[in-house]
Amino acid sequence: MDRRTFLSTTGASLFAQGGAKPKRVGLIGTGWYGKSDLLRLIQVAPVEVVSLCDVDKNMLAAAADIVSQRQVSKKKPRTYSDYREMLKEKDLDICLIATPDHWHALAMIEAAKAGCDMYVQKPISVDIVEGQAMVAAARKYGRVVQIGTQRRSTPHLIEAKQRFIDSGALGKIAYVETYCYYHMRATENPPDAQAPANLDYEMWTGPAPLRPYNPLVHPRRWRAFMEYGNGIVGDMCVHMLDMVRWMMGLGWPQTISSSGGILVDKASKANITDTQEAAFDFGDVKVVWTHRSWGTAPDAKYPWGATFYGEKGTLKASVMSYDFIPVGKGETVHKDVKYEFDEYPEDKTEAELEKHVAPAIRGHMRDLLTAIEKRSKPVADIEQGHISTASCILANMSQKLGRSLKWDSATQRVIGDDEANRLLARPYRAPWKHPDPKKV
Numbered sequence: 001m002d003r004r005t006f007l008s009t010t011g012a013s014l015f016a017q018g019g020a021k022p023k024r025v026g027l028i029g030t031g032w033y034g035k036s037d038l039l040r041l042i043q044v045a046p047v048e049v050v051s052l053c054d055v056d057k058n059m060l061a062a063a064a065d066i067v068s069q070r071q072v073s074k075k076k077p078r079t080y081s082d083y084r085e086m087l088k089e090k091d092l093d094i095c096l097i098a099t100p101d102h103w104h105a106l107a108m109i110e111a112a113k114a115g116c117d118m119y120v121q122k123p124i125s126v127d128i129v130e131g132q133a134m135v136a137a138a139r140k141y142g143r144v145v146q147i148g149t150q151r152r153s154t155p156h157l158i159e160a161k162q163r164f165i166d167s168g169a170l171g172k173i174a175y176v177e178t179y180c181y182y183h184m185r186a187t188e189n190p191p192d193a194q195a196p197a198n199l200d201y202e203m204w205t206g207p208a209p210l211r212p213y214n215p216l217v218h219p220r221r222w223r224a225f226m227e228y229g230n231g232i233v234g235d236m237c238v239h240m241l242d243m244v245r246w247m248m249g250l251g252w253p254q255t256i257s258s259s260g261g262i263l264v265d266k267a268s269k270a271n272i273t274d275t276q277e278a279a280f281d282f283g284d285v286k287v288v289w290t291h292r293s294w295g296t297a298p299d300a301k302y303p304w305g306a307t308f309y310g311e312k313g314t315l316k317a318s319v320m321s322y323d324f325i326p327v328g329k330g331e332t333v334h335k336d337v338k339y340e341f342d343e344y345p346e347d348k349t350e351a352e353l354e355k356h357v358a359p360a361i362r363g364h365m366r367d368l369l370t371a372i373e374k375r376s377k378p379v380a381d382i383e384q385g386h387i388s389t390a391s392c393i394l395a396n397m398s399q400k401l402g403r404s405l406k407w408d409s410a411t412q413r414v415i416g417d418d419e420a421n422r423l424l425a426r427p428y429r430a431p432w433k434h435p436d437p438k439k440v
Contacts, residue, residue: 023093023372026051026116028083028107030063031219032352033121034098037148038063039353040361041096041119042071043344045369051092053080055200059219070346081200083107087114094372097121098148100222101229102208105130106432108145109440112137117144117372119365123238123389124382126208126230129425131386132412133435138382140440146368146378147385151243151319153363156335160315160322161247163333169324170310173248177307178240179290180232181297186224186270190215207432216269224270231272232291233258233392240306241280242380242388243317244287247308252409253280253287253391258399264294278395289395319356397423 025047027038031054041047049067054060060079068076080086087095087110095116097107105125111118118138124147125131138145151157164170192212195201201213208227211217222228223235244250260276278289297303305318313326324333337356341348347358364380371378390412397420398405406415414420428434 022046022048023369024091025049025094025096026053026077026086026092027063027096027098028053028086028111029097029099029103029121030054030059031056031098033148034096035063035066036350036353036358037096037098037119037121037361037365038067039070039346039350040358041094041365042067043346044362044365046072047094048073048075049077050075051080051086051089052077053083053086055081055203056219057081057198082203084110087111087116090114092116094118094368100204101234102126102227103206105134105435106207108134109137109435112141112143112145112440115141115143117368119146119148119368120382120385121148122242122385123230123234123392124385125389126228126234126393127424127426128390128393128412129437130435131390132437133440135383135386136437137435137440142375144368144371144375144378145382145385146364146371147380147382148361148364149239149242149380149385149388150357150360150364151239152246152379153367154319154337154357154360155363156322156337157243157247157317159335160317160324164313164315164324165247165308169312169326170308170315171312173308173310174285175309176244176248176285176287177290177309178237178244178287178305179297179302179307180236180240180304181292181295182236182303183293184236185232185265185268185272185274185293186216186221187265187268188216189267189269205429207428207434209429214269224268224272226271229272230393230396231276232293233273233276233278233289233395234389236291236304237278237289237395238388238392240304241287241289241391242384244306244308245384245388246379247317248285250282250285250287252387252407253282253394255279255281255404255406256391256394256398257404258289258395259402260399264292273399276395276399278392278398280391280395319360 064076095111095118097120192214195213258278260273263275265274275292280287302318308315316323321336340359367379408415
């Protein structure tokens with residue numbers, strides 16, 4: 001089925017009922033993944049992108065150009081440097097948020113107040129109270145919010161879930177390993193410098209602590225600093241933990257523990273750990289995480305993924321493939337990611353696109369559109385995103401404090417640990433105000 005046929009039979013039907021106009025879309029954060037998400041949405045539905053926002057003038061202009069080339073109307077979107085000005089227009093049906101992590105909460109809450117349904121990149125927040133406020137805002141204003149944990153919409157992983165976990169083929173699963181061995185932590189130590197003229201660094205920093213500008217920060221490598229995110233646990237573990245929770249139907253972990261630090265690369269400017277382990281105890285299921293940004297992966301085919309150990313077999317799952325290995329006799333099963341170049345040839349040439357992830361993003365966008373039409377929760381509803389994000393933040397808190405944390409999912413507090421509970425909300429830099437779940 002080619003793209004035009006798909007749009008006429010699936011995506012367009014969501015908006016054609018009753019002569020409805022195409023959904024009006026805005027994007028906050030026009031860098032790498034913001035463009036990837038937005039251009040996948042354009043592929044699956046006849047939306048009209050009317051607004052783009054970024055604090056980097058060059059990124060903003062480049063995004064406006066490519067959107068005008070790719071959307072059906074060929075119109076160039078309006079551009080803004082302040083998301084609040086964009087949302088004041090109150091003319092958006094859907095808002096995509098793909099800023100650095102420290103900006104997710106404030107932008108999402110304002111978009112909810114402005115009447116937007118949303119697609120918000122993961123992790124949803126940099127502290128747990130932010131996440132609580134985001135869930136509260138989504139519910140208070142009746143918004144549909146999909147989180148960019150798109151493993152839940154990855155075709156071969158959906159198949160693996162149904163074929164080996166839902167069916168009982170793995171038997172009882174009591175232990176799952178998740179891991180990332182990518183050498184993705186910045187290793188340079190460049191001197192601080194003047195921010196480039198195209199970047200409003202004051203606004204880019206927003207509620208985060210104001211560090212001297214460093215070339216490592218922008219674009220894309222802000223994840224090297226805990227001031228703007230939650231390290232490799234917040235970036236990569238959140239995906240795999242969320243995938244395991246979805247595949248197995250798990251809620252909140254009861255106990256979280258973590259250890260690690262900067263054990264090898266002490267020369268880099270980066271202040272995130274290069275080595276860390278975490279354990280998430282769900283009662284009858286233990287999920288563990290390991291990352292190290294040095295050395296080699298135990299299995300070269302699975303440098304980032306999850307291994308489910310069942311009494312009847314083992315399932316390895318990643319963004320690239322899955323492998324089922326039965327206990328004893330029986331056939332192994334291997335499946336690779338399916339690309340969709342025939343249906344979406346622009347995937348072949350789009351700059352910086354993770355081509356293997358494009359089908360998953362499209363599936364995630366279709367799921368969002370269906371949920372908007374039905375006013376239902378999408379597969380990666382914001383509450384699910386909050387659980388996975390907060391669990392990873394608790395792991396980092398455990399590593400920082402040097403002790404295990406027992407979590408009360410009803411009160412969303414750490415049990416019997418005042419010091420840990422003081423870390424549930426990070427201080428905001430003035431004049432920005434930390435969101436309050438009770439006052440959104």
